[in-house]
Amino acid sequence: MTGDDNPTFDRRSVLKATGALGAFLGFSGVTGATPGRKPGPKKNEILVGLDDSVSDLRGTVETKIPSNAKIVHENETLGYVAVEFPEKAADRAKRKFKENVLEDRDVEYAEDNATVKAFYTPNDPLYGDQYAPQQVNCEGAWDTTLGDSDVTISIVDQGIQYDHPNLEGSMDGSVSNYGYDFADSDGDPYPVTQDENHGTHVGGIAGGGTDNGTGHAGISNCSLLSARALDESGGGSLSDIADAIQWSADQGAEVINMSLGGGGYSSTMDNACQYAYDEGSLLVAAAGNDYGSSVSYPAAYDTVVAVSSLDENENLSNFSNVGPEIELAAPGSNVLSTVNWDDYDEFSGTSMASPVAAGVAGLTLSAHTNLTNEQLRDHLQNTAVDVGLSSDEQGSGRVDANNAVNTDPDDGDDGDDGDGGDDTATSTITDSLGGYWDSDCWTYSWEFDDPRQIVIDLQGPSDSTFDLYANERDQCPTTSDYDHISYTWGSDEEIVIENPDTSTDLHVLVDAYSGSGDYTLTFTEYSS
Numbered sequence: 001m002t003g004d005d006n007p008t009f010d011r012r013s014v015l016k017a018t019g020a021l022g023a024f025l026g027f028s029g030v031t032g033a034t035p036g037r038k039p040g041p042k043k044n045e046i047l048v049g050l051d052d053s054v055s056d057l058r059g060t061v062e063t064k065i066p067s068n069a070k071i072v073h074e075n076e077t078l079g080y081v082a083v084e085f086p087e088k089a090a091d092r093a094k095r096k097f098k099e100n101v102l103e104d105r106d107v108e109y110a111e112d113n114a115t116v117k118a119f120y121t122p123n124d125p126l127y128g129d130q131y132a133p134q135q136v137n138c139e140g141a142w143d144t145t146l147g148d149s150d151v152t153i154s155i156v157d158q159g160i161q162y163d164h165p166n167l168e169g170s171m172d173g174s175v176s177n178y179g180y181d182f183a184d185s186d187g188d189p190y191p192v193t194q195d196e197n198h199g200t201h202v203g204g205i206a207g208g209g210t211d212n213g214t215g216h217a218g219i220s221n222c223s224l225l226s227a228r229a230l231d232e233s234g235g236g237s238l239s240d241i242a243d244a245i246q247w248s249a250d251q252g253a254e255v256i257n258m259s260l261g262g263g264g265y266s267s268t269m270d271n272a273c274q275y276a277y278d279e280g281s282l283l284v285a286a287a288g289n290d291y292g293s294s295v296s297y298p299a300a301y302d303t304v305v306a307v308s309s310l311d312e313n314e315n316l317s318n319f320s321n322v323g324p325e326i327e328l329a330a331p332g333s334n335v336l337s338t339v340n341w342d343d344y345d346e347f348s349g350t351s352m353a354s355p356v357a358a359g360v361a362g363l364t365l366s367a368h369t370n371l372t373n374e375q376l377r378d379h380l381q382n383t384a385v386d387v388g389l390s391s392d393e394q395g396s397g398r399v400d401a402n403n404a405v406n407t408d409p410d411d412g413d414d415g416d417d418g419d420g421g422d423d424t425a426t427s428t429i430t431d432s433l434g435g436y437w438d439s440d441c442w443t444y445s446w447e448f449d450d451p452r453q454i455v456i457d458l459q460g461p462s463d464s465t466f467d468l469y470a471n472e473r474d475q476c477p478t479t480s481d482y483d484h485i486s487y488t489w490g491s492d493e494e495i496v497i498e499n500p501d502t503s504t505d506l507h508v509l510v511d512a513y514s515g516s517g518d519y520t521l522t523f524t525e526y527s528s
Contacts (some may be wrong), residue, residue, distance in 0.1 A: 034439060043088055045113035046094055049080040051106050057081050060504075064101045066093070082113060095473065098373060111481040122211035128345060131312050132205070132216055132331040132356055133401075137488070140402030141363050146210050148366035153206050153255040153358050154179075154248035154281075158199035158234065159191040160226035161340045166215035167200070170207045172223040172251075175180075179226030179246060184239040189228035197230040197339040201347050202259045202339030206362065215344055216336050219359025220399070222366065225253055230260060238263065242272035245283075249276035254365055254373075258285040258304070259351035259357040261296035270301055279305035282373040284358040286350035288321035295323040305377060306374035309353040310410035312396060314387040320350055322392045328384055329394040330356035339426030346370065357399045364404040371409060379409045386492045388462035403488060423448070423527040430520050433466065434510040441476040444506040448527045454500050456508060457522040460491025464515025470508045472501040477509040491519065 044402050048061050053525065057074050064073070068137040072084035098110035120142035121127070133139070152172050155311055163499070168204025171178040179189040182256045191200065193377045203226065208218030227244035230236040248256045250446045256276055273283055283304040288296035299306035306325045309317035332353030339345045361376060371379065383404045384397030425447035431440055460466040469477035477483070486493035498505065510519060 004401050010250065013484050018420055018433040021399055023182060027341045032414060043113070044085045046085070047080050047109075048083060048107060048111050049078075049100055049109040049111075052079060054079070054106050058488050060104070060106055061101065064097075064104065065099060067282050069097070072122060079108075083482060089403035091248045092105075093508045099475070104363065109478070111478060115313040116196055123213050124209075124211065124215060124217040124252055125213070126216040126336060129335050130216055132335050132352075133219060135310070135312070135314065135331045136219070136360060136398065137218060137400050138217075138360075138363075141367075141405035142210070142361075142401075144405050145363060145366045147207070147222040147359075147363050148258075148369075149223050150351065151220075151255070151362045152225055152251070152253045153220075153222050153257060153355075153362050154225040154227050154251065155199055155203045155206065155254035155355070156227045156229050156244045156256060156258045157202050157246060158196050158232070159228040160224065160227060161191055161200045161342075162189075162224075162386050164200060164204070164338050164340075166209045166338050166344075167204060167207075167214070167224070168216075169212060170218070170224050172225045175225060177253060178224070179373045180244075180271060181228040182247070183228050183231040183236055184189055184243045186322045186497065189226040192232040194340045197345070197347075198230070198234060198259070199226065199228065200350060201337045201345070202257065205335060206255075206257055206359040208338055215338065218337075219233040219356055220362040220366070221325045222255075222359070225251060232463035238266050238268050242266075242271070245269075245272040247275050249279040249281045253281055255358050255361045256281050256283045257405060258283065258298055259349075259354045261286060261288050261299060265297055265300075269298055270303075270514070273298055273301045273303045277373065280373050282361055282376050284354050284361065286325060286354040287323075289349050289351075290321055291319050293321050295321050295325040300325045304381070305357065306395070307357045307399075308393060308395070309348075309350045309351060310387065310394075316355075316362045316389055316393045316396060317348070317350075319348070320393075321352075322390075326392060326395040327381060328357050328396060329353070329387065329389070330360075330399050330401045332356070337450075342454065351398045360399045360401045360404055363373045363401050367405045375409060378399065379407075380404055383407050385488050385490055386462065387490065390523055400488060425525040425527075426522065428520060430518060432508075433460075433510065433516055435516045436512050438516070439511040442506060442508045442510070443523065444523050446500075446502045446506070447525050449502065451502065451527055452499060452523045453526045454497050454506070455522075455524040456495040456497075457524070458486070458491065458493040458510060458519060459522075460489060460510075460515030460519035464491050464517050465489055465513040466491035466515075466519060467511045467513050468495055468508070470495050470497065470506060471502070472497065472506065474504040474507070476507045479509075479511055482509070487513070491515075491517075503515045 138486035229244035311333040330353040381396035
């Protein structure tokens with residue numbers, strides 16, 4: 001930092017390469033790789049790109065590589081060579097090589113031969129007809145987990161057709177008949193009529209079989225319990241619903257979904273929700289389908305996560321209730337799921353949005369097994385994506401499975417809260433990006449000698465997608481070579497670095513994946 005306590009920022013242009021990575025046939029200009037070079041990921045290789053004027057790629061780079069490395073591949077058309085290091089080579093040795101080779105004016109870049117993976121696409125035949133799992137970025141989450149059967153989601157609703165081909169593998173077999181019928185006071189929660197579809201549809205959204213070659217893909221492969229508290233007419237008494245909530249908690253359900261509501265405040269229902277919350281369950285409920293009205297109960301209770309509904313374009317559904325109690329938004333218009341008997345159909349309602357959020361909660365617990373219900377609730381909010389609606393309409397934003405599963409709950413959930421005794425230093429800059437080809441690199445000089453944490457926050461235009469990268473080394477990040485990354489649809493991103501390396505300035509890249517506009521970049525540094 002400079003003597004006047006203002007940050008020192010150096011801006012430089014960054015060349016952004018555009019195009020797609022994937023499998024290609026018919027290469028030209030690619031000279032032979034070393035015989036026996038293995039296919040697939042090349043984690044121990046550094047790619048060195050040279051200026052167009054260089055005619056001898058190999059000869060130019062060969063004099064600069066250490067004795068334990070070798071050139072294993074070159075592409076004359078694209079002007080790069082691949083340098084392979086031994087598997088046990090230290091990261092600092094590869095980093096030092098990149099720094100040294102970049103000193104040659106003929107070298108344009110040096111980057112890790114990063115591994116690029118296809119997003120997880122399930123084999124369910126109706127997956128292409130769905131949009132809800134895609135909208136909440138399940139594919140990124142599914143790369144990590146499809147959902148753990150040890151995590152149970154209880155569906156307090158009409159009965160679930162538990163022998164449906166796309167549900168029978170998901171039902172929690174620890175309970176007889178996979179649940180209990182509170183509406184008829186018996187041990188079998190099976191639907192009474194074919195038209196009693198609501199519970200089967202809701203269950204299929206949260207936990208229908210994913211990647212099982214059957215029907216649609218549910219949000220998770222977590223286990224399901226059926227707590228039938230609504231009868232074939234779709235109605236249920238407060239006492240039946242309250243009993244079903246209490247029972248679900250007693251069965252150890254980590255998540256309880258309630259796609260139901262009405263009747264106003266009830267002390268009995270409030271007490272049931274409080275009981276389940278105290279027992280460790282996360283309660284998720286539909287906000288209601290009377291557009292313009294306030295959030296209905298039980299969603300409006302303090303112990304319950306209220307979920308509003310979005311359509312396929314991430315606009316607020318034209319039926320969704322709104323209000324300050326909304327915590328998350330999720331797709332709820334025309335959502336495809338299971339129905340009786342052995343069939344599939346699209347339903348609309350906040351009843352459909354709620355189990356999407358409940359399924360994401362199940363995925364999150366499958367990846368982060370030690371979260372309490374309160375921590376899980378905070379994490380879902382902290383990893384949600386702002387889709388440009390008001391807080392009364394979307395709460396913290398649209399629930400995001402990829403963020404929730406693949407973001408460490410310790411990295412960013414409470415990063416800007418501090419502990420009340422820390423010194424902080426905050427610096428903000430504003431700029432703009434012109435389009436998908438544009439990016440800015442900023443250098444941040446540290447305020448504290450040994451900070452415990454720095455939070456880098458990007459706020460950009462809602463109709464564009466800007467990504468955020470950071471390096472704890474003396475090199476600007478690229479979209480393929482970085483130490484930290486935050487990328488979602490939209491332009492609001494955050495990177496939290498615990499115990500950062502202050503031996504060199506922090507380098508941060510703001511990259512326009514699509515769109516253009518102004519952005520604000522804020523650095524908040526916390527002392528030890």
